[in-house]
Structures are given as structure tokens and as C-alpha cells.
Amino acid sequence: MSFSTSEENYLKAIFKIAERKGVPVSTNAIAKELHTSAASVTDMLQKLAEKQLVQYRKYRGVELTSDGKEVATQLIRKHRLWESFLVEKLGFSWDEVHDIAEQLEHIDSPLLVNRLDAFLDFPKFDPHGDPIPDRNGKFTLRSQIPLHQLSSGEVGIVIAVQNHEKGYLTLLDELDIQIGTSIRLIETFDFDNSLKIEVSDSREHLISDHISKNIYVRKV
């Protein structure tokens, strides 16, 4: 009932791709997510299928079994709890924590995870606004829309960002955009889908579609 770091990373990748693009998940999509070769992915899928963690049909892609989903969910729980710990208790900023959490999520101790959860007061969302599954694997659901889906003049509160790369997050810092920031959509430019926005009732910026599509808000 314990898995290698490698097996865990594959299960988490499959879970995340399935969330974004649905099932079945293709070999190439996994290879891209994990920066590895398609051949390596095929090897691992056969292994995971034998262990009943995925349902695999040659040339047709994979889907997680309920066991596989359980493992992936616990990993995501650990990742997001550790990120919360690093920000809330150790004073890290949101652009510094992902890579460290990639390591910490593989620490194997259910007791530690639950103690950490309690120490943090059972947080429901991590520093990037992503929901933290509870000890039973249950995610808190919220309605959220990508920033560009606001109508002109509408205001949204940032509740999540979908990209955790350091470069992306420090760019948001430059724009004074964090979780909780209010953004008014002023105008959409159809030419390249860039947006003119007003941040916190003060600064105005023109942001690319690549930036805006990773920002999720709830309407006020």
C-alpha cells in the first residue's frame, strides 16, 4: 500500500490531466506533463495497470481506478497542505512554495498529514486558491470563472490562479494581483484577446490573454 515517488507522480499527473481535459488520458499528455518520453510512460502505465491503479487499454489511454484516485487525492492534499504551511507559518511567498511541496508531498506518514492539517486549522484552500481535500478526500467546490468571462464594467474577486510557475506568480505580484484582489474588466480587445483591467480600484493594466486565462474570479 505504499508507492514509489515515480508512481505517485504519474498518478497525480493523470488525475490533473483528467480534471482539465477529461478521460481517457493519453500517453503523450502524460509524457508532456512529466517531461519524459512516451516510451517511459507506456512502461509505467503497464505497471500501474497491473497494480490496479489505472484502467489501461492499449493505444486508447488510461483512467484512474478508485484506488488510483485515492492515492492521487491524498498526494494533492499533502502538496496543498505543505504549501499552506510554508506560506502561513514559515513566511514564504506564493511563488516559492510549489517546488518544495513537490518534494514534501511524498513524505509518507498519514499521522503527520493530519497533524499538519490541524496545526493549520483545517484550511480549505491553498495559497494559490486551490481547494485542499479533507482527510476523506472531499474537495470544497466553488463557482469560479476565468477573468475574461466577466462583462465590461463587471468586478470580480480573484479566488484562484491555475499556473504555479515562479515567473507567472512574480508577474502577478508586479501587477498587485493576489488572492482576494478585486479586478474590474474595462475592455476586451478582440484582436488578441488582451484585456484592459483596473486592479483594486486604482491601477490600470493591459494584460495578455495568456496572463488572464490563468486567473479565476467570483463575481461580486
Added chain:
Amino acid sequence: MSFSTSEENYLKAIFKIAERKGVPVSTNAIAKELHTSAASVTDMLQKLAEKQLVQYRKYRGVELTSDGKEVATQLIRKHRLWESFLVEKLGFSWDEVHDIAEQLEHIDSPLLVNRLDAFLDFPKFDPHGDPIPDRNGKFTLRSQIPLHQLSSGEVGIVIAVQNHEKGYLTLLDELDIQIGTSIRLIETFDFDNSLKIEVSDSREHLISDHISKNIYVRKV
């Protein structure tokens, strides 16, 4: 400048054996410490020697180079800081933390270690009384003697235990012996070197030489 978990475990083992028994450290001693075969140890020593982490002479044993010592010291620092965190912040008891710290000590992030150190208020000793090296690798030295070196009637305060196994530590819990506990040596039995002791001016126990030799005290 980054090493595998396996390489790190060998370096730490060599450091600890050298501390206890001096240099050079034999192949067999390492094999025993890491529960592995002598042949595996030889393989690894050759690899570590190539990387300039140990000075290795065939059939003659090894000694850490200054690079090797540096790596080992940082590992010990991480291990003991994580143990302190688990006890001080997450409410673990001293017999539950060693195995988890064995995993956490391999997390690679110097910034994390130093933030953790600050979060814990720069502790000088871990939950077992072992000194925590500072960020420059400096250990706080104290004079400590094994319990059996007290003379009859003398009192010592427990400042460290040398064995971290769960079984040993829960036994000490049974005897109400913790870091800081005062123990009076009542009598030594030469037959098997067992000791009659009085714990915290109240309970008397007869303890085996195997138990007493892992308890270190300072005279009051």
C-alpha cells in the same frame, strides 16, 4: 552539489560511526549501520571517493573529507530540526519522530531549513537532547556522562539519550524518564552492571546496563 538519498544516508552513517568509534570507519560497520551487505558498501564507497566525499583506502576503511563532513552535518541539522518541529509544533512524542525525520532530512531546500530554524527559535538541542548544528555546521558542546558513571548517591539531570528506537523511548516513558528528569544513582550491581536508581525523588527502579548506557546526564 546535490546527492541521492542513498549517498546521503551513507555519509550520515559514516559521520555517526566516526563520532562513536573514531576513524577510519570500516566497511562492515557501515553495512551494519545501514542494514545492507558489505559488497554494497564497497560499491558506494568507491563512488563517494570519486566524488571526493570520502577518503578511501582499499581494505583500510574510509574517512569523510571536509565536503563529506559538510553534507553529513547539514543532514543531521535537518533531521534534528524536523524532529524538534514535530514535537514542539505538531505535538508528537519523542518516540514517534525519528522515522519521519529520516524522510524529511532529505528534502532539499536550504531556505526551508533556515526558515524552519527561525520558526523554532533556533533550538540548540533536539527532543532527544542531541545538539543541533547551526547554519555554519557548529555544534553546541556540553559535558555529559553516561548515567552509570555517577557515584552512588550522586544526582544527575538527564540531558540526552543515545538510542532513538521507539521501543527504547516508550520504555523510558514507562519509567517517567525524560529530558530534564533528575535521577539519583543508588547502587551499582557488579554482577551484570544493572543500576538501582531513584527517579524525580520518588520512584525507584532497577534498570539493566543496556538501558542505562544510553542515558546521558550532567551532575547537579
Added chain:
DNA sequence: AAGAATATTTAGATTTACCTAAAAAAAAAT
């Protein structure tokens, strides 16, 4: 419905970290 392009699997290697059994060296005992 072919043919071309893309995706996936298989074949065959490589690296790391192990192992057992045999050989060689060092240390201990006579």
C-alpha cells in the same frame, strides 16, 4: 479509401542501487 501524419508501443540499452557467491587480503590464533 488510400496515403500521410501523428500517437503509441516494443526492442534494446543505460544508470543506480541493490544482491549472492567466490576470491583475495588482513588480522587473529596457534
Added chain:
DNA sequence: ATTTTTTTTTAGGTAAATCTAAATATTCTT
């Protein structure tokens, strides 16, 4: 100073996780 015992190294192999190149299956395009 031999002989015996112990320690250490070498030889040869295995399993996990990766790779590249070649073969095969699927999907897209005409």
C-alpha cells in the same frame, strides 16, 4: 611463521526507471 578466521573486494546478476530508435496502430487529410 604458519594456519585459521574474519573482513573486504570482485564478479556477475537483478529490478526500477529512464532513454533512443524502430515498428505498429490510430487518426487526419485529401
